[in-house]
Amino acid sequence: MSKLVAVYSDDSKLLEAADQLIAAKAPVEEVITPFVIEELLEKFHIKSNIPLLAFFYGVFGITSVFAALYYTFVIDYPLNIGGKAPFSLTFPVLMFIGVVLITVLATVTTFFIQAKVYPGKNPEFEYPGINDDKMVILVDKSKLTPEMEAKLREIFDATGAEKIDEV
Amino acid sequence: MKKRFIFSKKLKTISFVLMLIGLITGILAYSADTHRFWTNILFNNYMFMLLGLGAAFWMALQYIAEAGWSAAFKRIPESISCYLGPAFIFMLALVFIGLKYVYPWAAPEKHIEDFAKYPEFQKLLDIKAPYLNSNFFIIRTFVFFIVWLLTIGLLRKFSKKEDAEKANALKWFEKSRFYSKVYIFAFSLTFIFAGFDYLMSLEPFWYSTLFSIKELISGFFHASALIIIMVYYLYKKGYFTFMNSSHWHDFSKYLFMGSILFAYAWYFQYMLIWYGNIPEEAEHYFLRRFHFSESLFVLNVVINFFVPFIILLPNKLAKNPKVLLAMSITILIGFGLDVYMSVFPPLVHTFAGMGEHIHPVFGLYEVGILLGFIGLFMFLAFRSLAKRKHVIPINHPYIEESLLHHNAH
Numbered sequence: 001m002s003k004l005v006a007v008y009s010d011d012s013k014l015l016e017a018a019d020q021l022i023a024a025k026a027p028v029e030e031v032i033t034p035f036v037i038e039e040l041l042e043k044f045h046i047k048s049n050i051p052l053l054a055f056f057y058g059v060f061g062i063t064s065v066f067a068a069l070y071y072t073f074v075i076d077y078p079l080n081i082g083g084k085a086p087f088s089l090t091f092p093v094l095m096f097i098g099v100v101l102i103t104v105l106a107t108v109t110t111f112f113i114q115a116k117v118y119p120g121k122n123p124e125f126e127y128p129g130i131n132d133d134k135m136v137i138l139v140d141k142s143k144l145t146p147e148m149e150a151k152l153r154e155i156f157d158a159t160g161a162e163k164i165d166e167v
Numbered sequence: 168m169k170k171r172f173i174f175s176k177k178l179k180t181i182s183f184v185l186m187l188i189g190l191i192t193g194i195l196a197y198s199a200d201t202h203r204f205w206t207n208i209l210f211n212n213y214m215f216m217l218l219g220l221g222a223a224f225w226m227a228l229q230y231i232a233e234a235g236w237s238a239a240f241k242r243i244p245e246s247i248s249c250y251l252g253p254a255f256i257f258m259l260a261l262v263f264i265g266l267k268y269v270y271p272w273a274a275p276e277k278h279i280e281d282f283a284k285y286p287e288f289q290k291l292l293d294i295k296a297p298y299l300n301s302n303f304f305i306i307r308t309f310v311f312f313i314v315w316l317l318t319i320g321l322l323r324k325f326s327k328k329e330d331a332e333k334a335n336a337l338k339w340f341e342k343s344r345f346y347s348k349v350y351i352f353a354f355s356l357t358f359i360f361a362g363f364d365y366l367m368s369l370e371p372f373w374y375s376t377l378f379s380i381k382e383l384i385s386g387f388f389h390a391s392a393l394i395i396i397m398v399y400y401l402y403k404k405g406y407f408t409f410m411n412s413s414h415w416h417d418f419s420k421y422l423f424m425g426s427i428l429f430a431y432a433w434y435f436q437y438m439l440i441w442y443g444n445i446p447e448e449a450e451h452y453f454l455r456r457f458h459f460s461e462s463l464f465v466l467n468v469v470i471n472f473f474v475p476f477i478i479l480l481p482n483k484l485a486k487n488p489k490v491l492l493a494m495s496i497t498i499l500i501g502f503g504l505d506v507y508m509s510v511f512p513p514l515v516h517t518f519a520g521m522g523e524h525i526h527p528v529f530g531l532y533e534v535g536i537l538l539g540f541i542g543l544f545m546f547l548a549f550r551s552l553a554k555r556k557h558v559i560p561i562n563h564p565y566i567e568e569s570l571l572h573h574n575a576h
Contacts (some may be wrong), residue, residue: 038574055480082444089438 003029004139004149005127006156008073011037014135017159018043020151024116026152027143030125033135034080061102127167134162141166172406174553182546189539196532202514205265207258207533210510211540213365213502216254217382220354221390222247223319226420227347235568236417239407239559242552243397245326247390248319249551250544255312258365262308269514270518272299272371291372299368311361318350329562330555336562356382369513373451375540381432388425389472389502392495395422397548399492406558412486413574419485422475422494429471459512460527467508470501503537 008014011033018040021028031040041048070089073079078086112118130136139152156164188292196204212427222244229237258344267274272292282289325393329339362379401407438446456464475494479485511528552558560566 051482084442084444089441092434093438 002141003125003167004141004144004152005163005165006137006139006161006165007127007129007165008135008137008159008161009133010160011135013160014137015039015043017137017155017161020155020159021137021152024148024151024155026148026155027140028137029140030138031135032125032130032138034133037076047134050110054103055150057103057106058099061099061106062095064102065098066091068098069094077163127165168181170557170559172549172552172555172558173403174549175327176551182542182549185542186546187539188535189537189542189544192532192535193539196536200532202268203528203532204536205261205268206510206514207536208261208265209269209365210506210533211537212254212257212261212508214506215250215259215540215544217386217506218390218393218502219248219250219254220315220358221386222237223315223322223395224351224387224389225394226322227350230344230347231351233344233565235565236414236572238563238565238569239409240394240398240569241560241563242555242558243394243401244390246548246551247393247397248323249547251312251316251319253543253547255316258308258312262305266304267302270368270371271513272368273301273304288372295371299371304364307360307364311357314353314357318346318353321346322350324403326560327555330557330560333562337510337564355383358386366509369510370451372447373571375436375448375451377432377436377439380437381429384425384428384432385502385505388422388429390511391418391421391425392498392502394418395491395495396499399488399495401558402488409570411573413572415488415491416486416574417572419479419491419494419569422491422498423479423485424500426472426475426479430468430476433468433471455508455512458525459508463504463508463527467501467504470497470504 006017008017014031014033015037015105018028022043028044031044033040070087073088073091074086080086084090125138127136128133137156141149144152153164182198193204193207196207217404226241226244226248228234229241261269272295275289278288297303325339325343325346329336329343332339345371358378362382363374366382367374367378398407398410398418403411437452440452443449474497478490480496484490507529512525559570563569
């Protein structure tokens with residue numbers, strides 16, 4: 001499987017290229033950047049359900065931590081600590097810490113499942129510089145007609161791509 | 168796009184009518200119950216003073232963070248902080264005339280019964296006397312206000328210079344940035360003591376080192392709510408035609424963050440005192456929660472934390488200006504309640520009557536004087552806004568970024 005690779009090092013140029021690629025209806029496969037470019041997500045209409053899921057993880061986390069605290073401190077083993085009531089104001093502190101832990105772990109797990117990555121996975125795509133400061137646009141060559149390919153190369157050239165390559 | 172803010176006749180009449188109501192109820196309250204009059208002066212003046220300081224803090228924060236999006240709204244915190252001048256005058260009146268009516272440590276002769284019943288109170292007051300005495304209190308009031316007025320005045324001066332000299336705009340911006348740091352440092356340092364003086368010394372036997380931090384956070388949080396209300400008003404009047412959902416979203420982030428910060432500050436003080444369970448410390452909350460009003464005590468956290476937190480959580484609601492306006496008004500009511508819960512309970516309670524139930528005082532005098540202060544505040548803020556040639560700063564280096572501001576989400 002061969003891919004057309006355009007390398008950029010300026011995000012504004014990349015965004016310009018993205019605009020023209022969308023206008024030309026190019027089959028863009030992937031864009032790899034060293035940092036999040038939110039405008040890019042908006043342009044390609046990529047919406048994530050992770051924020052909503054994180055909210056539900058938070059609700060689940062806060063109720064489960066509360067239930068665990070209530071069970072241990074009130075029902076199972078009500079211990080008299082300094083004359084305080086067993087069901088007490090110290091709960092929010094532990095609930096806060098617990099909810100952060102549970103939400104973060106669950107969200108990261110969800111992200112791993114959605115992106116189909118896991119620790120120790122072999123890289124799907126390698127190119128010099130993409131782990132550094134280079135941004136690349138990948139286009140699947142098998143879906144391109146020769147005219148389309150020429151047009152895309154023109155777009156990449158016009159928007160100031162550092163390098164146009166094939167892998 | 169309109170350039171200069173026009174202080175309309177209607178608005179002027181409204182503010183003058185409000186001030187007149189305040190003046191009349193003030194005179195009535197003074198002749199009927201001097202004690203209650205000075206309590207109200209402290210309550211209202213402290214509230215608007217804190218809003219002014221918080222707004223200046225908001226503005227200084229924009230400078231030191233080099234925030235681009237907020238450059239166009241710079242005039243609004245500037246005009247809110249204009250209240251500090253009159254706040255100084257009211258505070259001086261309070262310090263020179265009303266001190267004996269408000270602060271129990273300044274008038275021990277009024278509490279002779281209490282001291283007879285609890286002789287150790289006099290001992291405690293004697294120990295605190297080197298700090299809590301009227302002369303030092305007056306000196307401190309002068310120091311606080313001179314520091315605040317000087318630093319905020321410098322920021323305003325630089326802002327005016329920036330408007331006047333297009334070629335030197337960057338130089339004045341850099342100076343504003345530096346003096347923002349100075350303001351934040353000086354304000355945090357002096358306000359710790361101001362909080363101890365003006366509110367905490369209402370109960371001279373109680374102290375908490377966290378108290379002023381909570382007040383400082385509350386000032387910043389509630390001032391951002393007031394800024395949103397003023398921005399909404401100007402937006403409706405057609406001054407901020409460039410505004411889009413990204414601007415509103417950034418404003419709502421301040422409310423959201425502030426509500427969490429406020430709840431945190433409220434909770435750490437309450438939790439630590441509850442956990443420590445030392446009678447001298449717990450008395451503060453015991454008075455408010457069990458002898459004053461438990462429902463108001465709980466309502467304070469509900470209005471200032473739970474309501475804004477839950478409503479501003481969904482992305483769509485957080486970008487809606489009408490929701491933001493409703494939230495800001497709710498939060499400002501919560502601010503009133505918060506200061507009310509600080510100021511009023513110790514003043515309607517006597518030491519000898521400890522353990523008795525007391526009723527919240529809120530009558531015509533409170534409403535009238537509050538309206539008067541709102542009128543005065545409106546007049547000062549809008550007048551200062553109308554004095555400037557442009558509502559939107561013209562030579563600010565980040566103004567373009569602010570006008571074209573756009574967030575991806």
